[in-house]
Amino acid sequence: MTKPFRQPTPKSTPPTATILRRGSHGEVVRISSILRKETVGGAILLAATVAALIMANSGLSDAYYALRDYKIGYEPWHLELSLGAWAADGLLAIFFFLAGLELKREFVAGDLRSVSRAIVPVAAAVGGVIVPALIYVLINLESGADTLRGWAIPTATDIAFAVAVLAVIGSKLPPALRIFLLTLAVVDDLLAITIIAFFYTDDIAVLPLVLALVLIALFWMLTHKFSYFFGTRAWAAWLILLPLGFIVWALVHGSGVHATVAGVLLGFAVPVLRSKRGGGPDAGPGLAETLEHRIRPLSSGIAIPVFAFFSAGVTIGGADGLYRALTDPVAVGIVVALVVGKPIGVLLATFIVTKTTKAALDPDLAWIDVIGVAVLAGVGFTVSLLISELAFGQGSPHDDHAKVAILVGSLLAALLATVILRLRNRHYGRIAEKEAIDSDNDGIPDVYQPEQASKG
Template sequence: MSEPNHSATPSTQPGTSTSNRLLGRGTWREARYVADLLRAETIGGAILLAAAVAALVWANSPWRDGYTALRDTVIGPHSLHLDLSLGTWAADGLLAVFFLVAGIELKREFVAGDLSDRRKAALPIAAAVCGVALPAILFVVTAMLMSRGDSASEVGGILRGWAIPTATDIAFALAVLAVIGTHLPSALRSFLLTLAVVDDLIAITIIAVFYTDTVNLLWLLAAVVPLAAWRLLLKRKITNPMLLAVPALLAWTFVHSSGVHATVAGVLLGLLVPVNREAEDDPDRHSLAERLEHKIRPFSAGVAVPVFAFFAAGVTVVGGGFGAALRDPAAIGVVVGLVVGKTVGVLGGTWAVARFTRAELDEDLAWTDVLGLSVLAGVGFTVSLLVGELAFGTGSARDDNVKLAVLCGSLIAALLATLVLRMRNRHYRLVEARETADRDHDGVPDVYETEGRLDPA
């Protein structure tokens, strides 16, 4: 693979068209947004990792029964069908906050981000779709090959986990990228973020469609009322947390009672947040959606997701747990899907866009960069653990096996991505001085400016 040419940037090189460039440099506002989000997700990823490690240590200690008892403690009113275990409250309740943030990100991307431009959206959408389809296919193929001779009902039960290796955990992925990719171009981080946003949309659609057994339409229709109230409050710029919490909690309760997974309520609430494109495009203004996201994200990344991870990652490895996972077709299928499926899917989707649109990779980048990000997309955690619980039941033997597989597959993907991206990071360190030069001292790197003005590219 050839090295990128850094003699000139796409926006300044004479005679070079950037309309058919993949992963080109975005705007200065986008670069700042990615940098801010990278810092926030890196901290969240560290807390998430600490929570997962704490759960693993406790679940494999002599006091493991205490962990199980805590996770299975039931609280909540039975009359409202909300007498749930703490583990279920974390999966259904706290993860709804995570998906609320994901919904706001989706709305902002579709209205004012890369996904609002069909040409820019083609790449992350194709990469995300291929990065979901191929892991699912490899899971099914691997599981069927390993379960030959089993009964049809046994094979059917295993195949319920086909969606486990399809989701990328953006917090973990960005945390790894922050450590090993300090000098990588912002376009790569932006691509990973946009890819993860589309990935989340596909994941929540899969959960709503394929992991919903029965639907109570009356409860689902009742959820329309608090959703409309939420939208009305935000349209009138009412952002008092106490006022917004009322329709949000009612919407969550009604969706949960309908039989649809309650995290869907979080995505719906996020998609209903108004997005002002002019405010989003102005680097000196903060839109309502941006302010709301910044208020909710710290709780999501610092509390909601880590608490879910604590109750979901506590799988017992000692006493034969690891050996059982190695013999489980579902667990092996998860590892193959995350490590091989995600890599080939994301890389193949990106290559297909380049091949069929006759576009070229931006001259500042190399295909090795895309390979590294494709491997990194195999870091799955939050949504993968959630789908595993929905497929096999919280606390079941197979659920424990696939949890261990998610952890091992994510670790393998992170290590392989480190090998590739650290090599590229050393290369980009040599050109960082040019990328960050600000000779006119206006606070904006010169590479984002054209003749003294912000480059609108």
Template sequence: MANKPGPETSDGPPGAPSQGQTRPLIGWGSYSESRRIGEILRKETVGGLMLVAAAAIAIIWANSPASDAYFSLRDFHVAIGPESWHLDLSLGHWASDGLLAIFFFLVGLELKKEIVAGDLRTPSKAMVPVMAAVGGVIIPAGIYALINMGSATALHGWAIPTATDIAFAVAVLAIIGSHLPSPLRIFLLTLAVVDDLIAILIIAVFYTDEINFVPLALFVVPVIIYAVLAQKFRHFLGTHAWAPWAILLPLGLVAWALLHASGIHATIAGVVLGFVVPVIISKEGQAKGAKHGLAEDLEHHLRPLSSGVAVPIFAFFSAGVAIGGAEGFASALTDPVTIGVVAGLVLGKPVGILLTTWCMAKFTKAQLDASIRWIDLFGVGLLAGIGFTVSLLVAELSFGIESEHNDHAKVAILSASVLAALLAAAILGVRNRHYKRIEEEASIDANADGIPDVYEEDSNKR
């Protein structure tokens, strides 16, 4: 079986745990968790491809003879409500502050699921991806800071290379046709969710210049009402399935508007609202025939909107940067901001993730599953180096949309994401035949109980 000790475990770093120890560092987890995450990754594939296409269109348009039309469209202002609401925003800001809140709502939902019903609910299983995510934030930020220590303005972008774009990463996996083993897929998605949480905290703490406490206090009111009603609708059945949407959606919009008025980036409202949605189905709901809760229902309806509309539109308005031809591109590459972002994402991310995971193996005396090598984790670390969506957002918050540093940071993010994707594809593509064999072995169900044997054996190890 794929999870028995074998030669695949022999090439870890010096000092890695011996083969005689059986507790998995990154194991197969539960079959239900593997299926859930596999389904999420399949849904994100199309969205990731659309994200790449939208960014490509924006770059081409922004550097074409019709570039003025692109920037005029991005900067066109649309006002909603009275002036005190501060909702006179450009289309680019509506995309980053408004549409991206849908993406962050799903991040909140996914984080809640991971904590309540996923791998994060078990400290021993959560520790590895959580610490790997932390390492994958600290090392890139440190590399960027070291390179940009001479400029206080440039140093403000230290958080740009700390993010991971799971949709873009999944699109790369789809393109190279990887049969990535379930332990690595679970590790990648869990790490990305924790990574997004850290990015959200960074945005809330370090990129909020001024707080208006009145709308911030009022923001709590619709959130509490939202949480109470979400509990009420957690098993909503029958012909009135529109009711949760008709009530929760307006409350969510009010909460978003109040947080925006407070000065805190409005996308944080999406995370907060997603986190208060119930995940577990109660016995009462099961008795009434409910097969899934409100969280799953909301995710089912909103994920296509997020990955197919909201995130690609954000990428379209955010990725467009006038490079200025070969000379402008060469100028951007010599900017320490560009160097710091590229080094942080392409080098810092995989090194931070791999080094932290290796330290966890050394000090917890756990070992990798026999189907996984350290080079696989390095490939996954490179996938995590595809920053894109959140990195673009942090760049705008760091420097402002009109700043030359912002333009150079965008060039760096795009270049680093492509470079990380190519390197990850090279490593994981070479390993793809091995992954395919692991996938075939992992599907064996000798006792015909509907659960592949590898998941039951991994459960017994824990």
């Protein structure tokens, strides 16, 4: 008897991962709160930068440079520093402490604790570091070893400026794009500080560095056993943890490693998850969240603007001076790397991830959205200014030209991103009302609750 013919069972298609998909409602709310604070910080940062440029190019230039170079501190501990150096080495350590907290929180308790979700912004950050550095090196290859020292200048994205621009021009853009930009900026700032530690450190004193690592371990123990050591006496914790953190900073500074590295290491030492002591989800926020909430205004409102005020002031010298600055191969390399290299690196890395992991862009997004954010990642400022001073020396001709290029490149990147993202913002504004529907009035839009969205 002949067996009936049966159609062959088609092979199952492996599931396709979705990149840049919508985050959880809690994560979107948290990121939105951060964006609002960074927007204010970006405005203050812009005001400080403009003030520095006005003072450096007016009759107040002598007073500005005298203030920047005024020294205070205690020399036997290698802490007699100019106000500009205190801002670069000390205040920026606060910024990087916050970056360490934010990055650890994202990977331990945020939406990026999933490898499939973390790989995209991390890969994009790596691409956004490698490609600009290569472009800078290619442009300056024949200019000598002195100019090549600036290869890392265009690798970092300025969190405050980039996020402030995005908040102003992209109020209706999907939260996934904002989370993508914020995570990318934090990761590539961490990569930049790693570059500083390994490539811009000349002589290392071993003993202070070892002592710093021992005290970081003590800091880790005290923060992880916070309730055991301090109970409800938060004031006691501040009296111990703050001086301990300052001593770690001073030891790292004395070791020859750039002191901002201490900020990142201390940030990584703080626990993200709630303590089991006292029990469960009602125990309150973890220590990292508490510190982030208290320190972010200090970082955005004081630390970064003061650093920018002392670092961004450069005497341009009119149109001729601007021409000389922008025709320096150092400046050309920085501008091209920020405006062209950064978006190419971010896009190329994101594209490679989609092809090698069989992932697909979220259907609610388009590649033009990713292009806009990638262009915006070319806004490099805070860490770029820091690396410029480390590479060329504060006040040197190359340093001055590099600072002009950082300002020009960042401005061009911001303007190009504004053109792209404003068009996309109008598109997403037309669907914003639908996404805001909350049919069961529980405070969470239906778009984050599939069962409610399906009913609608």
